Amino acid sequence: MKTLEPAYGGHSSPERQPKISNSALGMIAFIGTELMFFAALISAFLIISSAAEAWPPEGQPRLPIYVTALNSLVLFASGWMIFKAYQSFKATSFSEGTRKLVKITMWLGIIFVAVQGIEWIRLLSYGLTMTSSQYGAFFYLIIGTHAIHAIGAVIGLWRLSLKLEAGSLKLETFQAVQLFWFFVVGVWPILYVLVYLS
Numbered sequence: 001m002k003t004l005e006p007a008y009g010g011h012s013s014p015e016r017q018p019k020i021s022n023s024a025l026g027m028i029a030f031i032g033t034e035l036m037f038f039a040a041l042i043s044a045f046l047i048i049s050s051a052a053e054a055w056p057p058e059g060q061p062r063l064p065i066y067v068t069a070l071n072s073l074v075l076f077a078s079g080w081m082i083f084k085a086y087q088s089f090k091a092t093s094f095s096e097g098t099r100k101l102v103k104i105t106m107w108l109g110i111i112f113v114a115v116q117g118i119e120w121i122r123l124l125s126y127g128l129t130m131t132s133s134q135y136g137a138f139f140y141l142i143i144g145t146h147a148i149h150a151i152g153a154v155i156g157l158w159r160l161s162l163k164l165e166a167g168s169l170k171l172e173t174f175q176a177v178q179l180f181w182f183f184v185v186g187v188w189p190i191l192y193v194l195v196y197l198s
Helices: 022-051 065-092 096-125 134-166 171-196
Strands: none
Touching: 022 134, 022 171, 065 096, 065 134, 065 171, 096 134, 096 171, 134 171
C-alpha cells in the first residue's frame, strides 16, 4: 500500500514555536509605555529639584534611606526567586519546588510593599504630604506609582500561584508575569537613587 507524500515532495517538519509568546510581547509593549511614563515623572522631578534653592527643602522630614536600602534587598531577592521559579517551571512544570519559589517571590513582594506602606505612614505623621511641598508631591507620585505597579505584580504572582496549584499554568503566562516583576524590580534602583539619595 502506497503512502501519500507531501505535495511538494519534501518531508513535513514540526511547527516552530516562537521564542517569545504573544503574552510576553504584549507585556513588553506595556512595559515600554510604563517606562515612558516613569521617564516623564523622573524628568519633571529632575527639572524641579535642580531649580530649587535647597533640595530636600528645609523643614521637611528626611526619607528613610537605610530602611529602604534593606527593603530594596528584599525586592532584589524576589527578582532572583522569580527567575529561579521560571527556570524550575520550564524544567519540571508543576513541581513542589516551583510552587515554593513562586510563593517565596510573592511573600518577598508583599514584605517590600508592606514596609514601604509603614514608612509612608510614618512620613505622613512627620508632616510629609502631597501638599506639604513639591518634594512631598513628587515623592508620593513617583514612589506611589511604583508601589501601585508592585501591588499589581504581587496580585499577578498570587494568580500565578493559584494556577500552579490547579495545574493549569501555561509557560507564556509565567513568562509575562516574570517580565512584569522584572520591570518592578529593575526600575526600583533608579527611583531609589534619584528620590532617596538626591
